[in-house]
Amino acid sequence: MKGGMRFTLKIWRQKDAGSEGRLETHEISGISPDTSFLEMLDLLNERLTLEGKDPVAFDHDCREGICGTCGLMINGKAHGAEPGTTVCQLHMRHFKDGETIVVEPWRAKAFPVMKDLIVDRCAFDKILQAGGYVSVRTGSAQEANAIRVPKDKADLSFDAASCIGCGACVAACPNAAAMLFVGAKISHLTLLPQGEPEREARVLALVKAMDEAGFGNCTNHGECAAACPKNISMEHISRLNREFIRASILLH
Ligand code: SF4
Ligand code: FES
Structure with a gap:
């Protein structure tokens, strides 16, 4: 896709377990359809870091769908809407160019939020x-x-x-x-x-x-x-x- 894909990201930001959280909006563009969801968050974090801002905290390890560390609610669905797929194996070609994507942590009493998208x-x-x-x-x-x-x-x-x-x-x-x-x-x-x-x-x-x-x-x-x-x-x-x-x- 010429020029790459563009997305509006509404991402849950929460300083720590004791703080209140909120959705923060970021625009991102120039994304290849073959970029994984976590790689897209990496690109956002590189930009936030260069701007001197706090990068978005999220869990990941293998990025091959085997460790179970990653996990995000994407548009209200655990690991996103693609069946049988972890977030790390989800690619941006499954989203529409220009789409608004809401990214939140797991929500459960037994999994308290530690920071942004990371739960315990x-x-x-x-x-x-x-x-x-x-x-x-x-x-x-x-x-x-x-x-x-x-x-x-x-x-x-x-x-x-x-x-x-x-x-x-x-x-x-x-x-x-x-x-x-x-x-x-x-x-x-x-x-x-x-x-x-x-x-x-x-x-x-x-x-x-x-x-x-x-x-x-x-x-x-x-x-x-x-x-x-x-x-x-x-x-x-x-x-x-x-x-x-x-x-x-x-x-x-
Ligand atoms: S969704 Fe539940 S059952 Fe399925 S792999 Fe994750 S922890 Fe295991
Ligand atoms: S990072 Fe290991 S399963 Fe996704």
């Missing part, structure tokens, strides 16, 4: 610390085929393991529920034989940590799965519920 996602770490692991003996290599895993279960577990912990499911949910994230961890670990010894204790610990962190509960809106950049399905929430009921009865 330690609540997810606390859930994982409560039981998002398997206790296995490490050291010597596992005998080949010593633990056989049926192909269908291995595939389901692998699908669930593709969750990158970005938090878009929470941001998209009207209840700010973390059940897609927790359901993915339960499926990932519980479907494998290695996860069996801690099966009941794990689900009870994860749900307790999820509740204590202030996340809401699922009421089947489905916004989580629609926003998930890794296409994690709601069947993992069903498994989480089944596992929770089973463990509650067995460990009662």
